[in-house]
Amino acid sequence: xxxxxxxxxxxxxxxxxxxxxxxxxxxxxxxxxxxxxxxxxxxxxxxxxxxxxxxxxxxxxxxxxxxxxxxxxxxxxxxxxxxxxxxxxxxxxxxxxxxxxxxxxxxxxxxxxxxxxxx
Numbered sequence: 001x002x003x004x005x006x007x008x009x010x011x012x013x014x015x016x017x018x019x020x021x022x023x024x025x026x027x028x029x030x031x032x033x034x035x036x037x038x039x040x041x042x043x044x045x046x047x048x049x050x051x052x053x054x055x056x057x058x059x060x061x062x063x064x065x066x067x068x069x070x071x072x073x074x075x076x077x078x079x080x081x082x083x084x085x086x087x088x089x090x091x092x093x094x095x096x097x098x099x100x101x102x103x104x105x106x107x108x109x110x111x112x113x114x115x116x117x118x119x
Contacts, residue, residue, distance in 0.1 A: 002083055024082050024090055026075060029055035029065070037064055037097030042090035044068045044078040063096045 012018060014035060025036055025043045029052055036043050045056040045065040059065040066089075068078045082090040 023087065023094075024079060026068075026079070028052055029059055033059065033065065034101050037101040038103055040094040040098050042066075042082050042093040042097075044075055044082070046070050046075065062100065064093060064100055065097075066093070 009018060009022075022039075022041050025041050026046060027033060027036065027043055028048050029045050033043060033045065043065045045059055046068050047053040047056045047070070056065065056067040060067040066078045066082065068074050082093070
């Protein structure tokens with residue numbers, strides 16, 4: 001009832017080019033998760049391998065996602081958790097994610113390199 005018009009989008013080339021606005025996603029912790037964080041989309045992170053499990057748990061520790069085992073009931077429970085209290089947890093993750101991934105990393109990296117060149 002909170003999503004009267006659900007649309008499942010698969011195989012998008014870039015989360016930044018989605019034809020719709022998303023508030024919650026389910027996905028893995030790879031590059032697309034960085035895009036979701038930048039776009040302010042809260043994500044239930046589902047690992048696909050052992051390395052992903054570590055990444056998912058670390059993103060959760062950073063308050064930039066919710067770790068979930070690859071089971072329908074756990075994923076559904078985590079989605080409900082993001083929606084509780086009028087999407088309070090989803091908003092917290094969205095705000096935190098946009099401070100962690102702000103789109104200015106390349107500029108910061110360039111400044112650090114230039115500083116090393118000046119030394």
